[in-house]
Amino acid sequence: MAAEKQITAVLGPTNTGKTHYAIERMLGYRTGVIGLPLRLLAREVYDRIVAVRGPSVVALVTGEERIVPPRTQYWVCTVEAMPEGMGPDFLAIDEIQLCADPERGHVFTDRLLRARGTHETLFLGSDTMRGVIADLIPGVQFMRRERMSTLSYSGPRKISRMQPRSAVVGFSVDNVYAIAELIRRQKGGAAVVMGALSPRTRNAQVEMYQNGDVDFLVATDAIGMGLNLDIDHVAFSSLTKFDGRRMRPLAPNELAQIAGRAGRGMSHGTFGVTGEAGPLHEEVADAIMEHRFTPIKKLNWRSARLEFGTIDALIAALETSPDDPILVKAREADDLWALKSLAGQAEIRARASDAASVRLLWDVCRIPDFRGISHAEHASLIEGIFAYLHEAGRVPNDWMARQVRRLDRPDGDIDTLSKRLAFIRTWTYVAQRKGWVDDENHWRGETRAVEDRLSDALHERLTQRFVDRRTSVLLRRLKQKEALLAEVNDNGEVTVEGEFVGRLEGFRFSADKAETGQEAKTLQQAAIKALAPQFHLRADRFYNAPDTEIDFTEQGGLMWGEHAVGKLVAGAEPMKPLVDVFVDEEAGTDVAEKVRRRLQHFIDRKVAALFEPLLNLSRDEELTGLARGFAYRIVENIGIIPRGDVADEVKELDQDARGALRKHGIRFGQFTIFMPLLLKPAPTRLRLVLWSLANGLQEFPEAPPPGLVTVPAGQGAPRGYHAMAGYRAAGDRAIRIDMLERLADMLRVEDSRGGFEAKADMLSITGMTLEQFGDLMQGLGYKAEKGERAKVKVAAEAAPATDTEEDAAKTVESASAEPVQADESVETSEDVPSAVEGERPTEEPVATEASDSEAVDAAEPEMEVFFTFTWAGRQANRGPRRGAPQGRREQGGNAPRGKGAKPQGKGGKPKGKGPRRESGPKQFQSRPPKQDKIDPDNPFAAALMGLKTKD
Structure with missing residues (x-):
């Protein structure tokens, strides 16, 4: 046996016997430690060594398993669980190429740099590590092993x-x-x-x-x-x-x-x-x-020199950058994330006030997140464990018993048992930590017994299913001689032994009607059996499909490509719809649930993306009082409310409340309270579907074609449809609400008492003919008088008789970008005197000198049609509240005048004093005639009051 210290890198591909070589080398020494990448592999190596040397001298140490006999000579461990400072004769690290792994690489790199046997050290792995090992470890020897088979x-x-x-x-x-x-x-x-x-x-x-x-x-x-x-x-x-x-x-x-x-x-x-x-x-x-x-070329690294004086010092040490260019700072691991999460809590900082407490906190943060529910759930769990350990030095037996007892249930399906196994691993890990529980042997045995029972049950379920x-x-x-072979191609065609038997449309099987007799029955039975795995494969593919492959129809259907896979159903709230899936019973509950989850994820994300302003509004904790209540009304109505429905609530809002709501993009229009961003085609399409679901409609109305300023009002539309579509019905047509507000801005400065004529820019933004505009204004509560006069000058051409707006009218996006002043001017007309001041000059016709030829034509002058509009003292379809600006009902008809409205005479003319109507077009006057009382129903009354005050 070589007495001198030796470091060897045994490198090569798989099936070269590297692990076997390391085990033989270790057993040649009195003591040894081998670190392996997986606990499954550690268990396999442990069993091999026990078979040679017996269980009394072999230890197995992983995060969840600790078998340490009193006379241990050989330690088989996962790399993370390797004991430090033991000074064994032999030490080996397997799969050393994992130094480059983004999750665990810093642990392997630390062992590469610091773990050594007193006599021999082996690093086993891929030949791709040769260069970095040579650069980092002076004097290392290399052993190349070739694969034993091709x-x-x-x-x-x-x-x-x-x-x-x-x-x-x-x-x-x-x-x-x-x-x-x-x-x-x-x-x-x-x-x-x-x-x-x-x-x-x-x-x-x-x-x-x-x-x-x-x-x-x-x-x-x-x-x-x-x-x-x-x-x-x-x-x-x-x-x-x-x-x-x-x-x-x-x-x-x-x-x-x-x-x-x-x-x-x-x-x-x-x-x-x-x-x-x-x-x-x-x-x-x-x-x-x-x-x-x-x-x-690069290895992940995290400092092993930790400072436990304070939490901040520990975090700083863990985030230290390496000095060697071969080493790169590892990305934030789960244990560091947990430490930072708990460090933000004042109670944790108060507890971790000394080095021992900080070290304990770090040990607790290193508990792996076996459950994988969420970072927040894991942080809450380790926070509780740390509190118990810090206060009493132990995890209480009764609390530990409750956690273990609720998992000791071998019933359930594969997924349920797998989750319980993941959960029990946390408590197995806690029981393995020295000094964390009162009776370590008891709890190690108890958690192991529960894990074994769950493991046996899971093996049984896996065997039953697969x-x-x-x-x-x-x-x-029979040497793999299959009786029948069924397949499903990419087009969904199901064939058995080459015979077409039907189609798989989404997750529903449609049998072919052409086949008859016993042969069709046999083939169909084979197809049904073959479809079970296909359902699972399709469900897996569907679950991982991007949202771009899924869509909803205007009738609430849910489509995957060209196949219907479900439909939307009403939920507890309009913006929280649920889904009903179209899945055959043969597919099983697992497939149906996976499809349901995917569709629910899709529609939830779609609502979150298209109605983000509404969701932000609902989550704004700074809104209080009336502003919060009004925000709830906006969310409840999916971003659009006719002003008449909430007239009293609007009046009760002070300027601060309105300002807070405007920050979320809410516009307080003369006729409608709305969010301009939600008038785009995509939110409108989804809003109509959600509204139809919430109102239990059997047939959902479709959204108007995008880009139209006005559309036919139609007959029989459900009440509230036009508002949800972003329009307001007035007369025979409905006008888009943002363009209506722009029209209201123009009309606000007109003399609505004395009357005014339709101008070219009014026709331009509505995209209407003069006659259509007259019908629109009557629907908004004005009286229109038609007349003719000699054409004394070339008039600006009216807008073409079309519903689309190309040059003059702005898009919904431009409406959302209107200056705040325009919005405020709407409210100014209701709440305070208008800022419009000064007198309007009397318009005089411009005289022109006619030529001889024109003189001939003067005998028969060319006539032009014009409309004069005056406020009729009412509004079509006005709501029950005084002064609420409303549009015409969807079905037509006029509501009674609001309380306090000025009495009217025949023809809708106001009673009492006032100027006598003259024939011909009404000219604007510099001063409006005196009147006893301004019509409170006139939405532009405040502007008139301002003029009167100025006068």
Whole structure:
């Protein structure tokens, strides 16, 4: 045995016997420690050493498992759980290339730099680490080990054509389950191996595969880290994975780590792709077969020199940047995130006032988030544990017992048992920590017993779901001669032995009506059986589909491409709709629930995106009193309220309240309270659907075509439809509410008592003819008088008779960008005297000198039509409150005048004193005639009052 200290890097591809070599070297010394990347692999190595040396001298230490005999000589650990400062004769770290891993890399880098055996140290891993190890460790020796068998690429292959002793690799739990279900239907069954499984469940599943009960294995990339199985072929069902932050393609060296599980010892292996995974690029396949990969240049690092004087000092030490250019600062790990989260709480800072308390807090923050619910839930849990440990030095027995007891239930399905196993791992970890519980042996045994019971139950459920033992035996005896082969192509066509039997539309199967007799029945039964895994695969693909592939119809249907997969139904609130899915019963409750969750996520995100201003308004805690109540009304009405419906509430709002609401984009218009941003086509389309659901309509009205300023008012529209569509009905047409407010701004400065004529800019922004504009104004409460006069000058051409507005009218976006002053002017007309001052000059016709030819035409002058509008003392469809500006009812008809309205004479003329109407167009006067009382129903009365006051 060499007495001098020796550091060796044993590098090479998979299936080179590196781990076996390390175990042999360790057993040649009196003491030794080996660090492994997975607790499953640690358990496998522990069992191998126990079989050679016996359990009395071998320890197993992981985050959730601690077996330490009194006379321990050899320590088998996960890398994170390796004991420090022991000075063993031998030390080894397996899979050292994980130094570059973004999540755990800083732990492996720390072991690479600081962990040493007194006589021998081994670093095992990929040859891509040769350069950085040589740069960081002076005097290191390298040992290259060659693969004992060949590894070759076999290309794409359907699962139905997969050879026995194959492993199919997926990168999500749902994907693994769907593939295992498919293999059960076609091949008789499969074992399932995932890193989240407990060692007991994993070993039971592996044993089922190793002893031949099933010939197929479905696994995550957990099999890539040294698990030794008899696998002849590895097939990738996907070439991308979610790394905790994003979906990304797998690097060639990652693919090689997994593909290398094929072919053990001297047996050759193959690898390929299946399912939705596309063929590997030739250069990638060659690199895997020839073990040629890009060398690793940077290693993740986090300082091991921690300062425990204060929380801030500890955080600063953990965030220290490395000095060596080969090392890069690791991204924020879960333990550091938890520390920062708790550091923001005054109570935690008060408790962690000395070095011992800070060290205890750091130990608690290092509890892994096995549950994976949310950061907030995890922070709340460790906060409670820290409080108990700080106050009493122990986690209370009764509290610990309650947590463990509620998880000790072996009933439920696979997902339920998997969650309970994840939860019990937290308490197993707590029980393994020295000094955290009163009776460590009791709680270690108790948590282990619960984990074992849950593990056995999970193994049983996995076997029941994914293994048909009888079919498996028969298929093996018949050498994989399948009776019927059913397939579903990309177009949803279901075929059995090449015969078309129907279509799969979304998640509903539609049988082909052409087939009859017993043959059709047999083929359809086979198709139904084949559809079970297809439903799961489709549900997995649908769950991961982007929102751009999903849409809703104006009738509330939910579409995935061209297929209906559900519909919207009313929820507790208009902006919180629920979904009803279209899924066949044969698909099962798991598929239906996954489709429902995906659709619910879609519509929730759609509402959040299109109605973000409303959600921000509802969450504004600074709104109080009347402003908060009014905000609730706005949210309840999905951003649009006719002003007459809330006239009293508006009057009660002071300027501060209105200002606070305006900050959220609310415009207090003369006719409507609304958010201009929500008038865009997309929010309008969804608003009508939500409104129709909330009102229980059988047939949903459609949104008006985008870009139209006015649309036909129509007959029979549901009450409230035009407001939700962003329009106001007036006469035979409905006008967009933002353009109506612009028109109101123009009319506000007109002499509504004396009358005014329609101007070209009024026609321009409405996109109406003169006759249509007259009908509109009558619908808004004005009396229109039509007349003719000689055309004395060239008049500006009226806007074309069209509903679209191209040049003069602004879009909804421009409405949202109107200056605040314009909005305030609307309210000024109601609440305070108008700012409009001065006298309007009397308009005089401009005389022109006619030529001889014009004199001839003067005998028969060209006539032009004009309209004069006067306030009729009422508004169409006015609400029950005085002065509430309302539009015409959707169905037509006029509401009675509000309380206090000025009496009217025949023809809608105000009674009492006033100017006598003259024939011909009314000219504007510099002073309006005196009147006893201004009509309170006139929405521009305040402006008139201002003029009167000025006069």
